[in-house]
Each structure stands twice: as C-alpha cells, then as structure tokens.
Amino acid sequence: MSMQPKEPGEIPAETVRVARAAFPKGSLAIRIRDELGVLFRDEEFAGLFPSRGKPAWSPGRSALVLVLQFVEGLTDRQAAEAVRARIDFKYALGLELGDPGFDFSVLSEFRDRLAGADAGRQVLDGILAAARERNLLVSGGKARTDSTHVLSAARELCWLEMVAETLRSALNAIAVAAPDWLTQIAEPDWFKHYATRAEDSRFPKARTKRDEVGRRIGADGVRLLAAVTSPDTPGELRELEQVEILRQMWVQHFHLIEGEVRRRDPKDRAPGAARLVTPYDAEARGSVKRDIVWDGYKVHLTETCEPDSPNLVTNVATTLATVPDSVMSEKIHAGLAGHGCLPGEHWVDAGYPTASQIVAARRDHGVDLQGPMAGNTAAQAGGPFGQDAFTIDWHQQQVTCPNGAASTQWHHRHSQQNLPVIRVRFSPADCRPCPRLRDCVNSPKAERREINLRHRDEYEAVHTARTDQQTDVWKERYKIRAGVEGTISQGVQRCGLRRSRYRGLAKTSLQHQLTGAALNLARIDAHLTQTPRARTRTNHFAALRPADQTVDGAK
Known part of the structure; x- marks a missing residue:
C-alpha cells in the first residue's frame, strides 16, 4: 500500500442536498463537519505509508472513521457499513452518495500503522487543533487528571492455566516454524496434555495433586527449552516470540534444585513490574488498587474544566498497570507542553502530588499542581517534638x-x-x-x-x-477535580475504556487516544447543541436524606 495525498475538497452537492433533507436537525457527524471542517488531511499520515505500491484508501478519512467508530461504539464491520450506507457519514467524509467505501479490514490495517508509529496522538491533536481555531480550547486555565484500570484483552488465568498455556503457545509456534523437528523431540504425553486449551482440562482440586501437575508442566517446559537451545537446533526457533515468553515465564516461576524442577517460593519470584501474567499479552501486568485486582494496564485522562467551554481531553497516557500515579505528573505535563495545552492550575487526586512533582511542575512548566498531600507519617508528627x-x-x-x-x-x-x-x-x-x-x-x-x-x-x-488544604477555601476549590470521574464514566460506558480491545501496550495506547478523540467530538457536539451537562446521579431514596445527615452517620 502507498499513499497519494489528495485534497479533501468540498462536499458533493448531491450529498449535501440529501443529508439536509434526511437530517433537518443535523446529526453529530454533520455538525462536526460543518463546525470544525476537515479534521484530518492525507499528508499528515504520509510517514505511515511507503512511496510505492497500490494506493491506499484516504488515511485522513480513515482517521475520522476510527474516531466516529469510537463515538458510536461500532465494530470494524459496522463502521465500514456506515461509510457505505449512512448519509451523515458520507457528509462528514465528503463522499459521493454512490461511493462504495472500503473493506472493513482497512481499519485494522490502518490501526496497525498508527500503533507501529505511535501516531495515535496525531488523531487527538487534529481535533484539539480544530477546537482551538474555533476558541473551544483555551490553554492556561484549569485542568484535572485521574487514572483508571484497564483489563487486558487476554483472559485472566490461574497459575496452572498460565504455565500450561505458555507451554502450549510455544509448542504451537514451533509446530508452524519447524514441524519435523518438533515431531522428533516431542514426548508422547505432550500431545495428551497440550494439544487442547488448558481451560478445557480439569485440573485436580487437591493441593498435592495440583502441585504434581505444576511440576510436570515445569519439567516439560525445561525439556523443550533445553532442546530449543541445543547447538544443533535451527537458530530461528530461539527467535520466536512465544519461545522467549516461555523462557521468561519459566525463569520467573521455576528453578532447579538438585536436578529437580520446582516452583519458586512467592518471595523468590520476579517483582510485579516484570512478572508476566499471560502468554498472550506479554506487556500486561498484574496490579492492585484498594479492592481492585486486575491484569492489564492503566490510563490517565487529562481534561480542561472551564465553565464556558466544553471540557476537552487534552492528554491521554497509557502505562503498565504497575506504574504508580506519583511518577506521572511530570510525564503528563511534558505531554501537555509539547502540544500547547498546559494549564495554569492542575487538579489531581492524592495519588499524584509529591514534593518533587509540585516543585518540578512549577519550575519547569509554570503549573500549579494541586492535590491532597499525604500527611506527615514521621514519628511524633504534630506533637511537641514533631x-x-x-x-x-x-x-x-x-x-x-x-x-x-x-x-x-x-x-x-x-x-x-x-x-x-x-x-x-x-x-x-x-x-x-x-x-x-x-x-x-x-x-x-x-x-x-x-x-x-x-x-x-x-x-x-x-x-x-x-x-x-486545611482551609475551607481550598476544600471548596478542590471540588472541581471530581468532574473527571464523569469523564472516566463516559469513557467506560461509551467507548469501553476499562477493557483493552487489543493486545499490547502500543495498541491499547492507540485505543485510548481514539477514546479521547471520540469523547472530544461528543462534547463539542453537546456544546454546539447546548446540551446541558448531566449532574451527579442520586437514587430516589438517597435524595430523601436530610441535609444534616451524612452516610457515615447513618445507622
């Protein structure tokens, strides 16, 4: 595929006529085109395509389709069908009514190109640039940030399933790369234990029996790794991704004691930041936050919070699940500075501000980082000799x-x-x-x-x-931060923010950039139609609570 940039041009007259007749009150896609114009141009994505080859479908239009897909929660097939059949999509894309669109696989291929070049931010920036031109985005005001957990696309596995599936995955990869070699070294029992998925097996319930199964899987994995690393084995087998994952998983969970393969004790295993949790998503990590336990990633959303303009997402940062919030402020500010979106005041929760982060934000970026500071935990703090x-x-x-x-x-x-x-x-x-x-x-x-x-x-x-932070004035000002919880809720309900659609950090990060872009389009449309912002929901019984009674004081 190659790219031959084309100017988007005007919307065909017949498309305009039919769209106005079919949507007299307009629609999100129509209003966005009318108010923001052409959001993405082909030349902006020139670096993603080679100079020679069959011309690709317009990448500028593909980027807009991806965002609209997230706005409406469509699958690739549904998004491609919308481009082919929906008048408002043709209007937004500037297509003729008879345009046949494209095969749904184009979207997957274009996402791969975006993820491979870490170009998801370009999509978010295109919408922010258009909003800034129309005075819908103003820098230097207030912003707020919060994070939430993101589940990996791979299913959560128990320990026996994890090691069994890791070994099975490696065997399948080798069976494709060198079937004759694998046939020669495979043990007869391997076809019995690893020919089907681990979830289709019934592991024993007794602890001793389960330990025996674990040792057997560990020994089989050691035999396979020894065979793969022997001098007479084809070198390309050692380069297989699944074989490397098998090696890492076995190093983290097994060791040899007097020639016998045994499971490592919990204190002897790899730290959480390095520990694999599934063979099907090598970058996912396990983490815990209060009562939430998950395998996957974490995403940080930063949005503006001005009263007279839409609250737009200005930065999206996706990290491994084990990365603490306390190290993210500087990275978020650097991202905001690189795209001209730095706020004057940045409101965050207690997980973000530290002494060094507050000083660095003020010194390097002129940002007033505001959030609850942890209390002094030193002995005798606050006492006569604190x-x-x-x-x-x-x-x-x-x-x-x-x-x-x-x-x-x-x-x-x-x-x-x-x-x-x-x-x-x-x-x-x-x-x-x-x-x-x-x-x-x-x-x-x-x-x-x-x-x-x-x-x-x-x-x-x-x-x-x-x-x-002990004053009532600061506590009243800090209430502005709570609004970012609504942004996370909107991202979850509208775009599936808390479940990765894809495997790997790069594609998950792209998903979150597209989610931020989709939220911005939805919010700009709500601003244009003067849709009031929803208030915090309260159930009917809770609304009857007397004003002087709190939940903590309830009996």
Missing part, C-alpha cells in the same frame, strides 16, 4: 529544637527510596541532659535527635500545601 516544632535556618544550615538546642551536623544524603534529603543531627552533649529526651527520640537507646529534611523548595512546598 518536625514542625523545630526551627530551620536554611542560610546557616542549622536547626533549633523547641528547648533551644542547635544542631551540629547538616549533611546531604539519600533516603532509602534514593531521594535527596538533608540529614540533621544534634550533639549528644546537648541531648543527653535534656529531661524530654525520651519524648523526642524513638529508640530507647538513642542519645541524640536526628531529622531528615527535604530540600528547601520541596520542604516549603509541602508545608504550604498541607497548610492550605
């Missing part, structure tokens, strides 16, 4: 305790998390005689007080944030 009770002289690099003793040591060190800190120590000669020593230190044998401080900018940022 850290806030000590006076810090940053210029003299000295700390004075509540009883007037001054510190004698000030050293730059790193914490257990490898974060830069300042370690302050007082002299034993000052602390030993103090009658409150045991109230001031934690250890019964300690003879002096030691304090770990953040660097000044981070210390002051945390102190200011914690002070502000």
Whole structure:
C-alpha cells in the first residue's frame, strides 16, 4: 500500500442536498463537519505509508472513521457499513452518495500503522487543533487528571492455566516454524496434555495433586527449552516470540534444585513490574488498587474544566498497570507542553502530588499542581517534638529544637527510596541532659535527635500545601477535580475504556487516544447543541436524606 495525498475538497452537492433533507436537525457527524471542517488531511499520515505500491484508501478519512467508530461504539464491520450506507457519514467524509467505501479490514490495517508509529496522538491533536481555531480550547486555565484500570484483552488465568498455556503457545509456534523437528523431540504425553486449551482440562482440586501437575508442566517446559537451545537446533526457533515468553515465564516461576524442577517460593519470584501474567499479552501486568485486582494496564485522562467551554481531553497516557500515579505528573505535563495545552492550575487526586512533582511542575512548566498531600507519617508528627516544632535556618544550615538546642551536623544524603534529603543531627552533649529526651527520640537507646529534611523548595512546598488544604477555601476549590470521574464514566460506558480491545501496550495506547478523540467530538457536539451537562446521579431514596445527615452517620 502507498499513499497519494489528495485534497479533501468540498462536499458533493448531491450529498449535501440529501443529508439536509434526511437530517433537518443535523446529526453529530454533520455538525462536526460543518463546525470544525476537515479534521484530518492525507499528508499528515504520509510517514505511515511507503512511496510505492497500490494506493491506499484516504488515511485522513480513515482517521475520522476510527474516531466516529469510537463515538458510536461500532465494530470494524459496522463502521465500514456506515461509510457505505449512512448519509451523515458520507457528509462528514465528503463522499459521493454512490461511493462504495472500503473493506472493513482497512481499519485494522490502518490501526496497525498508527500503533507501529505511535501516531495515535496525531488523531487527538487534529481535533484539539480544530477546537482551538474555533476558541473551544483555551490553554492556561484549569485542568484535572485521574487514572483508571484497564483489563487486558487476554483472559485472566490461574497459575496452572498460565504455565500450561505458555507451554502450549510455544509448542504451537514451533509446530508452524519447524514441524519435523518438533515431531522428533516431542514426548508422547505432550500431545495428551497440550494439544487442547488448558481451560478445557480439569485440573485436580487437591493441593498435592495440583502441585504434581505444576511440576510436570515445569519439567516439560525445561525439556523443550533445553532442546530449543541445543547447538544443533535451527537458530530461528530461539527467535520466536512465544519461545522467549516461555523462557521468561519459566525463569520467573521455576528453578532447579538438585536436578529437580520446582516452583519458586512467592518471595523468590520476579517483582510485579516484570512478572508476566499471560502468554498472550506479554506487556500486561498484574496490579492492585484498594479492592481492585486486575491484569492489564492503566490510563490517565487529562481534561480542561472551564465553565464556558466544553471540557476537552487534552492528554491521554497509557502505562503498565504497575506504574504508580506519583511518577506521572511530570510525564503528563511534558505531554501537555509539547502540544500547547498546559494549564495554569492542575487538579489531581492524592495519588499524584509529591514534593518533587509540585516543585518540578512549577519550575519547569509554570503549573500549579494541586492535590491532597499525604500527611506527615514521621514519628511524633504534630506533637511537641514533631518536625514542625523545630526551627530551620536554611542560610546557616542549622536547626533549633523547641528547648533551644542547635544542631551540629547538616549533611546531604539519600533516603532509602534514593531521594535527596538533608540529614540533621544534634550533639549528644546537648541531648543527653535534656529531661524530654525520651519524648523526642524513638529508640530507647538513642542519645541524640536526628531529622531528615527535604530540600528547601520541596520542604516549603509541602508545608504550604498541607497548610492550605486545611482551609475551607481550598476544600471548596478542590471540588472541581471530581468532574473527571464523569469523564472516566463516559469513557467506560461509551467507548469501553476499562477493557483493552487489543493486545499490547502500543495498541491499547492507540485505543485510548481514539477514546479521547471520540469523547472530544461528543462534547463539542453537546456544546454546539447546548446540551446541558448531566449532574451527579442520586437514587430516589438517597435524595430523601436530610441535609444534616451524612452516610457515615447513618445507622
């Protein structure tokens, strides 16, 4: 396939006439074309196609079809049929009424090209650029961000299913690449145990029996890996993706003890960030957030939140499930800065703000990062000898305790998390005689007080944030963040945000970029039709609750 860029041109007159007659009040697709014009042009996707070959269907139109597909929750077949049969789709795409459209496989192939080049952001940017031209998107205001879990497209497997399916997947791949070689080395029992899917087998219920099955699968996998890595084996077998997944899975879950294959103890297994959870999606990871346990990914949505304009999604970041929210603020701000969408105030929940992130946002991007800071968990925090009770002289690099003793040591060190800190120590000669020593230190044998401080900018940022967050004014302002929960809900209900349609991080990320673009089209259309924003839903019984009664106080 090659691309020969063409100018989109005007909508054919007959298409306009029929669309106006069929949709006198318009439709989303018609209004978007009328108000935003041509959103995507072929030349924007020139890098995705070779210079020679059979001409591809217009990539600019394909991008718009992908977004409309997510707006309406269509399958590829349904989206291709809509292009062929629906007047409003032909209007939005600028097609003749008799245009036959394309085969549904074109959408899958175009998504592969977008995912391979990490070009999903181009689709979101095309809509944001059109919105900015029409003053529907203004930078420098307020924005809010939240994340949610995303389930992998692969089914969740128990441990026995996971290792059995990993081995079966590798055997199937080798059977395609080198069937004669596999026939020679395969054990007779392998055809009995691995010819069908693990979910079709009935594993024993007794713990000892299940352990025996696990050891048998482990031993069979070791035999296969030994055969694949032997010198006389065709080298291309070692390069198979399924064989590499088998090797990684066996390293993470099995080891040899005196020549016998055994399952690793839980403390001896790979950390969650590296641990495979299924052979059919090697990038999916298992994670836990409060009472939610899932295998897959995580997505972060950032949207504007201005009262007189539509709330548009300006950044979408998809990560592995094990990546914590606390490291995402800088990446989100860098993404917003690269596309001219930085806000002045950025409202997030308690998972995002840290001292370093607040300082970096203000220093590098001029963004005021606002979110609940975790309380001081240090021993005796807030007490008469808590850290806030000590006076810090940053210029003299000295700390004075509540009883007037001054510190004698000030050293730059790193914490257990490898974060830069300042370690302050007082002299034993000052602390030993103090009658409150045991109230001031934690250890019964300690003879002096030691304090770990953040660097000044981070210390002051945390102190200011914690002070502000106790005020009613800040609590009232923070209510603006709650609206992003509605965005996640809309993404889930309209676009299936919490279930990946595809396997792998790249394609899942593309799905989320298209979801953000689809939400933006829906919200721009709602703004154009002056559709009021929905209020938080309350069931009929809860609405009868007296104003002075809270859920926590209910009996």
